[in-house]
Amino acid sequence: xxxxxxxxxxxxxxxxxxxxxxxxxxxxxxxxxxxxxxxxxxxxxxxxxxxxxxxxxxxxxxxxxxxxxxxxxxxxxxxxxxxxxxxxxxxxxxxxxxxxxxxxxxxxxxxxxxxxxxxxxxxxxxxxxxxxxxxxxxxxxxxxxxxxxxxxxxxxxxxxxxxxxxxxxxxxxxxxxxxxxxxxxxxxxxxxxxxxxxxxxxxxxxxxxxxxxxxxxxxxxxxxxxxxxxxxxxxxxxxxxxxxxxxxxxxxxxxxxxxxxxxxxxxxxxxxxxxxxxxxxxxxxxxxxxxxxxxxxxxxxxxxxxxxxxxxxxxxxxxxxxxxxxxxxxxxxxxxxxxxxxxxxxxxxxxxxxxxxxxxxxxxxxxxxxxxxxxxxxxxxxxxxx
Numbered sequence: 001x002x003x004x005x006x007x008x009x010x011x012x013x014x015x016x017x018x019x020x021x022x023x024x025x026x027x028x029x030x031x032x033x034x035x036x037x038x039x040x041x042x043x044x045x046x047x048x049x050x051x052x053x054x055x056x057x058x059x060x061x062x063x064x065x066x067x068x069x070x071x072x073x074x075x076x077x078x079x080x081x082x083x084x085x086x087x088x089x090x091x092x093x094x095x096x097x098x099x100x101x102x103x104x105x106x107x108x109x110x111x112x113x114x115x116x117x118x119x120x121x122x123x124x125x126x127x128x129x130x131x132x133x134x135x136x137x138x139x140x141x142x143x144x145x146x147x148x149x150x151x152x153x154x155x156x157x158x159x160x161x162x163x164x165x166x167x168x169x170x171x172x173x174x175x176x177x178x179x180x181x182x183x184x185x186x187x188x189x190x191x192x193x194x195x196x197x198x199x200x201x202x203x204x205x206x207x208x209x210x211x212x213x214x215x216x217x218x219x220x221x222x223x224x225x226x227x228x229x230x231x232x233x234x235x236x237x238x239x240x241x242x243x244x245x246x247x248x249x250x251x252x253x254x255x256x257x258x259x260x261x262x263x264x265x266x267x268x269x270x271x272x273x274x275x276x277x278x279x280x281x282x283x284x285x286x287x288x289x290x291x292x293x294x295x296x297x298x299x300x301x302x303x304x305x306x307x308x309x310x311x312x313x314x315x316x317x318x319x320x321x322x323x324x325x326x327x328x329x330x331x332x333x334x335x336x337x338x339x340x341x342x343x344x345x346x347x348x349x350x351x352x353x354x355x356x357x358x359x360x361x362x363x364x365x366x367x368x369x370x371x372x373x374x375x376x377x378x379x380x381x382x383x384x385x386x
Contacts, residue, residue, distance in 0.1 A: 025233070025237065025320055027320075028233070028320040028323065029230060029233070029234075032226055032229065032230055033226075033230070035062075035226075036062075036222060036223060036226040038054075039054050039058070039059060039062055039219075039222065040219045040222065040223060042054030043055070043056065043059050043215060043218075043219050044215065044216065044219055056215050056218050059215075059218045059219055059222050060218055060222075060290050060291070062222055063218070063221050063222040063225050063286070063290040064287060064290055064291060064330075065326070065327050065330050065331065066222070066225040066226055066229050066286075067225055067283045067284075067286045067290070068283070068310070068326045068327075068330050069229055069322075069323040069326040069327055070225070070228065070229045070232055070279060070280075070283040070286070071089065071093050071279075071280050071283040071284075071307055071326070072307055072310045072311050072314070072322040072323060072325060072326035073229075073233065073236065073279065073319050073323055073326075074089060074092075074276045074277070074279035074280040074283065075089050075280075075307050075308060075310075075311050075322065076311045076316060076317070076318075076319060076321070076322035077236055077240070077272065077275065077279065077319075078272055078273055078276045079308070079311060079316060080311065080316040080317035080318070080319075080321075080322065081245065081249055081252060081272075081317060082248045082249075082251060082252050082268075082272055083251070083252035084173065084269065084272075084273065085170075085171075085173070085174045085308070086173075086174070086273075086276075087174045087175075087177050087178040087181075087301065087304045087305055087308065088176075088177030088178055088179075088180045088181040088301075088304055089276070089277070089280045089307055090181050090298060090299060090300065090301070090303040090307065091152075091155075091180055091181035091184050091299055091304070092152040092155070092276075092277040092278075092281050092284070093280045093281065093283055093284040093287070093298065093303075094181075094184070094188075094284055094294070094296075094299045095151055095152045095155070095184075095281055095284065096148050096149075096152055096280065096281025096282060096283065096285040097284035097285060097287055097288040097294040097298060098188075098195060098201065098284075098294055099138075099147050099151065099281070099284075099285060100144065100284070100285040100286075100288045100289060101200070101201035101204075101288050101294040102135060102138040102144065102201065103138050103139070103141060103144035104204040104205075104206075104207065104212075104288070104289060105120045105138075105201050105204070106120075106135070106139040107139070107204070107205060107206050107207070108120065108121075108203065108204070108205050111205055112124075112203070113203075118131055119131060120196075121203070122196045122197070122199065122201075123194070126191060128194075132194045134194070135194070141208055145285075148281055148282070148284075148285045149278050149281055151281075152277045152278060152280065152281035153274050153277055153278045153281070155277070156273050156274045156276070156277030156278075157270060157273075157274050159176075159177075159180060159273075160269065160270040160273040160274065161266075161270050163176060164265075164266040164269045164270055164273075167266075169255075177304075178301045178304065181299050181300075181301055182299070182301050184299050185296050185297075185299030185301075188296040188299060189296045195296075196295070197296075198295070199295060200293060200294050200295025200296060200297075201288075201293070201295070202292060202293040202294075204288075204289065204292055207221075207289050212289055212292070218290070221286070221289055222290075224286065225286045225290075228282060228286060229323070232279055232282070233319055233320070233323075236279075236319055237319065239275070240319075244268070247263060247268055248268055248269075248272055251263075251265050251268060251269065284298070306329075306348075307326075309325075309329065309348065309351075309352045310322065310325040310326040310329050310330075311325055311326075311362075312325070312352060312355055312356060312362060313328065313329055313351065313352065313355050313362055313363060314326065314328065314362050314363055314364060315361055315362030315363060315364030316361070316362060317361075318362075318364050320364070321362050321363070321364035324364060325362060325363065328363065329348070333348070
């Protein structure tokens with residue numbers, strides 16, 4: 001069956017034209033580049049006694065925020081554009097983090113507490129005699145990088161293939177994704193799994209030969225995170241502006257109609273789900289060396305729910321809206337957990353309810369409405385034109 005003319009959605013502009021028309025997207029890329037450059041220069045080139053100096057703690061905090069922004073964009077790719085509400089993306093984020101954590105643990109060598117050149121400290125403490133087979137190869141960065149993407153991607157493929165072929169949708173799919181991340185959390189809490197149990201992986205020393213505590217390494221991690229976020233944004237824009245992306249949006253708006261005209265909707269959904277999972281895993285891999293720890297708490301279903309809140313507050317269906325939501329909420333969380341630690345969760349819940357009821361398109365939607373109303377001609381001008 002020919003695809004030409006089947007869906008009216010397939011006639012929209014291509015990637016380059018849509019990027020040129022996306023003022024919000026262009027503004028985001030410029031701000032990301034300028035902000036990262038200024039932060040890096042403020043840390044490396046400005047003396048510590050200057051008012052323009054950016055301390056290492058702030059650099060690390062910014063890197064963490066950008067990792068969360070990449071994670072929020074990963075959720076928006078499947079929720080905002082395909083209507084798949086995943087409450088389990090925290091699992092892919094954590095798996096990517098554990099992949100990076102395993103590599104960093106192998107780099108410690110004999111500098112650990114017990115001085116074992118091969119076994120991490122927690123394995124020596126548990127009287128393990130040899131390294132588990134699934135830890136082999138993680139002493140090489142290239143192998144770890146492949147596993148960081150391959151393992152979460154494969155898990156997403158298997159889960160998506162089973163769920164979407166069975167035509168599980170809506171709240172049932174959301175519950176299944178949440179059950180997946182909860183099951184992984186319980187598994188990783190077990191010491192015999194070989195991932196550090198409740199304490200997780202920590203006490204990292206270096207990344208690719210560079211001291212993780214050095215200011216230059218922290219700045220380099222921030223820059224790498226920003227570059228990855230920018231590249232992921234452009235790639236996601238390319239995918240979602242292509243014919244594939246327009247079919248994805250058509251599935252979101254009416255999957256039965258798309259299936260009726262000959263498209264295998266489950267195939268489109270599976271591969272988008274895999275792509276989103278890989279983005280979430282990359283976010284986790286960038287997050288771990290900056291915060292210095294990864295433990296089973298990252299699998300918590302509450303974390304996955306919080307990601308959805310970021311996307312909803314920023315603006316679902318707009319990649320830069322999800323990014324903005326992640327940055328705003330996490331910045332506010334950092335500020336208010338110090339001021340009102342006991343009331344912060346209530347404030348976050350109230351904020352989500354307010355946005356859901358009064359701002360269904362999020363902060364970006366509100367800004368877009370104000371811009372349109374500001375640019376709308378006055379009634380007197382309309383009458384003069386007539």
